[in-house]
Amino acid sequence: MGLALDEPDKNDKVVIINEIKVAIDTDIEPYTDGLTLDFDQETNGLVLLENENSCC
Structure with a gap:
């Protein structure tokens, strides 16, 4: 799984989260x-964290 800051592909699902367009x-x-x-301030980068409130 990766993270990129570019234009969405034609098969991406585009949603707005906190007023930010996310593909x-x-x-x-x-x-x-x-x-x-x-x-993450230590690595000066974006990270994905597991939400503590998720049920699964």
């Missing part, structure tokens, strides 16, 4: 439930 590959969309995108 999600439909092949990995089921695996994104319960994840939160955050900024």
Whole structure:
């Protein structure tokens, strides 16, 4: 799984999250439930974190 800052592909699902347009590959969309995108100051980069409130 990767993260990119580019234009969405034709097969991506595009959603607005906190006023930010996010494109999600439909092949990995089921695996994104319960994840939160955050900024890690130690690595100076974006990370995906498991949401503590997710049920699964």
